[in-house]
Amino acid sequence: MSRIVYVNGAYLPEAEARISVFDRGFLFADAVYEVTTVLGGKLIDFRAHMARLDRSLSELKLPTPASHDELLAIHRELAARNGVDEGLIYMQVTRGAADRDFLFPPQDTPPSLVLFTQTMALRDKxxxxxxxxxxxxxxxxxxxxxxxxxxxxxxxxxxxxxxxxxxxxxxxxxxxxxxxxxxxxxxxxxxxxxxxxxxxxxxxxxxxxxxxxxxxxxxxxxxxxxxxxxxxxxxxxxxxxxxxxxxxxxxxxxxxxxxxxxxxxxxxxxxxxxxxxxxxxxxxx
CATH class of the missing domain: 3.20.10.10 (D-amino Acid Aminotransferase, subunit A, domain 2)
Incomplete structure (x- = not known):
């Protein structure tokens, strides 16, 4: 059964999830990520992950893609849509899509936000x-x-x-x-x-x-x-x-x-x- 993936505001079947070939995460690894654990359908240490995300974004001068509450809602929706009781939610934020250049693109370039789930046994490893x-x-x-x-x-x-x-x-x-x-x-x-x-x-x-x-x-x-x-x-x-x-x-x-x-x-x-x-x-x- 296909997972539902979140890509820049849309919940999509994984086979339909797409990101630009000009995305700087793809071209330069110009991106950060977080992985949050799901146990019993709930998120572990979510606020701490958001604090570290803020720090990573700040250190690289990457734009913030959404508020913590918005990101929490996306995480919960993805877990629900994919029926994840135990597993992980991966989130990646990139500097967005722009013509290939070592210089950062203009600051108003929209960041890319991608999330997906992975169901796996975590407690009983x-x-x-x-x-x-x-x-x-x-x-x-x-x-x-x-x-x-x-x-x-x-x-x-x-x-x-x-x-x-x-x-x-x-x-x-x-x-x-x-x-x-x-x-x-x-x-x-x-x-x-x-x-x-x-x-x-x-x-x-x-x-x-x-x-x-x-x-x-x-x-x-x-x-x-x-x-x-x-x-x-x-x-x-x-x-x-x-x-x-x-x-x-x-x-x-x-x-x-x-x-x-x-x-x-x-x-x-x-x-x-x-x-x-x-x-x-x-x-x-």
Whole structure:
């Protein structure tokens, strides 16, 4: 059954959804995006996603396509039309269509707004029970990873290479320290129970799930250090995990073939996943 896709004010069957070949998102990756989780037909952390969208738009001087309330209504309508009880809603904002030129087009060029849904099981992920394996790779992305742009070619290359090596994802490494995963934030738990994760900067995406998990971890009494950590620290950790809108909290059980801890999901990660899902469901809109 065909999905309904939102394109610039219209709800269309996906086979009829079109965008201009001159759209700058297509020509220059001149676009940003957000992915919001749907659980029980409701949206998770929606206001936080809108705040990050505003920041991304501002950093790139991209026009705002609609108000938060209008975007909320579109998200809800898409979820309803596609019968999404559990899954994701992807939203992309581009600088719009204009003749190809490295210069930005005039400021009155209308932005393009596209949204679509993906139905998938999120709460009951097999990887939450088994853990995932990661392979380390050099971080060759551009320097403004804090802006959620659609420039995702290198992360796609890295994940594809990781799978070729027998892993599930890649952890990217720069100047000897882990930055993040291909589409997620990276965390470790030390032998003394301290949660360590990279501090916010231009080097990593300011993850919405990351922020929620750190808040819940602090509320539960876990000691937290926001700092860089090396690949060797990660391999010596008691536990490791990733966070993202689609993964929630997933344990990492091996890095470059070396087991993390005892090579199985640990109690800290299992607890963080449990309390995150409970809070997400409670606060969904």
């Amino acid at each position: 097999p990887a939450a029970r088994t853990g995932i394996r990661v392979a380390s790779m050099p971080d060759l992305r551009w320097g403004r990873r804090d802006i959620k742009t659609v420039q995702l070619l290198y992360p796609s290359m890295a994940k594809t290479e990781a799978v070729r090596r027998g892993a599930d994802d890649a952890w990217l490494v720069e100047d000897g320290v882990v930055t993040e995963g291909t589409s997620n934030n990276a965390h470790i738990v030390t032998a003394d129970g301290t949660l360590i994760t990279r501090d916010l900067s231009h080097s990593i995406l300011h993850g919405i799930t990351r922020a929620a998990v750190l808040r819940l971890a602090a509320d539960s009494g876990l000691k937290i250090e926001e700092r860089s950590f090396t690949l060797d620290e990660a391999k010596a950790a008691k536990e490791a995990f990733i966070t993202s809108a689609s993964a929630f909290v997933l344990p990492v059980v091996s890095i470059d073939g070396a087991a993390v801890g005892d090579g199985a999901p640990g109690p800290v990660v299992r607890k963080l996943r449990e309390i995150y899902i409970e809070e997400a469901v409670r606060t969904a809109i």
